[in-house]
Amino acid sequence: MSILGLPPNVPTTGPAHFDIVNVIRPNILALHPYRCARDDYTEGILLDANENALGHSIERVNSDQIFDQDLHRYPDPAQNAIKARIAAMRGLGKEATDHVFLGVGSDEVLDLLLRVCVTPGKDKILTTPPTYGMYSVCAQINDVGVVQVPLELSGTNGEGGETGRFSVQVSKVKAAIDADPSIKLIFICSPGNPTGTLVPLSIVRELLEYPGFKGIVVVDEAYIDFASADASAVSLVKEYGNVCVLQTLSKSFGLAGVRLGAGIARPPLIQVLTNAKAPYNISTPTAHIALSALSDGSIAAMRANIATTIENRAALLAGLSTIPDVGPAIGGNDANFVVVPILSKDRSGPDNARAQKLYKLLAEENGVVVRFRGNEPGCLACLRITIGTAEENKEVVAKMKKVLGEI
Structure with missing residues (x-):
């Protein structure tokens, strides 16, 4: 087996007794990486x-302030000031910092969820294609199986030239769960990518309350700010311990280059993610920009x-x-x-x-x-x-x- 993307004339051996292909896990060699x-x-x-x-929409005060930060010091590992502003903005209250986990983009939170919740070679995740490709990529990296329950495209809503809406088939998701109890995470992208369709909270709630599912429903809300104001699954976090909402500064905040995402959930899951993360995953420049982006103005x-x-x-x-x-x-x-x-x-x-x-x-x-x-x-x-x-x-x-x- 070769290494995908490596030119065939580049040797994988040397010294004579070593071939890197024999060291890399087979699921990684077979990996087709996410295409950006x-x-x-x-x-x-x-x-x-x-x-x-x-x-971006950051208020411009002093553009050089970032160089006044203590860049020679390691960053704050907790970043509670950022968490407080996110919690307040999303209706949890600024004191709810224990409900927020910060990652290098929401992709880090996604990958960490797989690593802490899903046992490699044993457990699985469930996705609803067409959907964000990183769910499957992270699953393969972590040697985790993927069960797919495709979205259904049907009907005509007659608004703005649209034809049809994608919908999650709850009965089919439940059937998949009943057939395979090794499913630990369900990924719901809302609004979906590439579908652009918001998943109603009633569907998320139905999955959260299904007694046959013992895992966590992950609601990826990268685009939530472009939908209606009351559409976010963050409103379910206080009520349910089995939901985790992913958000990011990349889209509505116009800060894709900063790489800051968040997982919002009940404190037990947030603490597990915190225990497993790298010590200083949010850099000082990122934190400085994020705080500015999360100011009232x-x-x-x-x-x-x-x-x-x-x-x-x-x-x-x-x-x-x-x-x-x-x-x-x-x-x-x-x-x-x-x-x-x-x-x-x-x-x-x-x-x-x-x-x-x-x-x-x-x-x-x-x-x-x-x-x-x-x-x-x-x-x-x-x-x-x-x-x-x-x-x-x-x-x-x-x-x-x-x-x-x-x-």
Whole structure:
């Protein structure tokens, strides 16, 4: 077995008795790593990674303050000031620091949950594809099995040019749990990526209360601020000890480059995660920026940016609806992106090959980078387009219309 991504002419042996392939765990050698949006393209109008195109919303006081921090000292391992602001903002009260765990992005929290809850080679997680790819990647790294219960796309809601919504099939999730008691974590992405669909709290609550499931329901809310204000599963944390909510500063706060995420849960789980984390996982520069981002003024600016993004989302959907070869958006459009199918030239249905060609031509010849998602379940021939600025949205609509007229 070779090492994926390593050129074949690079030796894995030396000295003669050593071959690194024989040292690495087989599940790691077989791993197909998560493909980041930046793996393919790094320049142009970047509407592929669900970043906040409006930028961060931090109040600018002294831009050089970060260099006044004690960078020669190890950072605070607890970061309770940040936890207090997150707890207060999410309605738990600033004293509820014991309900918040901080990670290097929510990906660290995700990986740590698998490491502390799921026994390698024995236990499993459950996902609902199409969904965030890191759940499966982390599972394979940790030698953990994955049970998949696909979302169902059905119905037409008639709003904003959308067709159909993805929904969690609770009865099928319960059946999977009954069939396999080794499932320890259920991952619910809400709003979903790439579906953009908010999962109702009633569904989360039903899974939390199902006596057949003895594990934890993990609700990934990276995009929650772009949905309705009362939609967050954080409201369930005080009531249920078997829920963990993942959040991040990457999306609504426009701080993808800072890498700060949070797990919000009851104190017992938070303490276990704290016991297992690296000693100084949140750096001093990250902490400094996060505190600034979580100030009252910055939060107000963040919410103003969200309102602008939602307006731009509606405008982008309206613009895309004027392109005959682009089908109505699928999903709920509850996030900072939309997902649209690309139709065949005769418009008889979705055309995956044409969608992939459009994706490449937009990036390589037209300076517009979106994300091809046509190989995801339920997303045949779909492109995922991050909501850009008003000018960027007009540009992507114009370029899509032009390229589709040529292919």
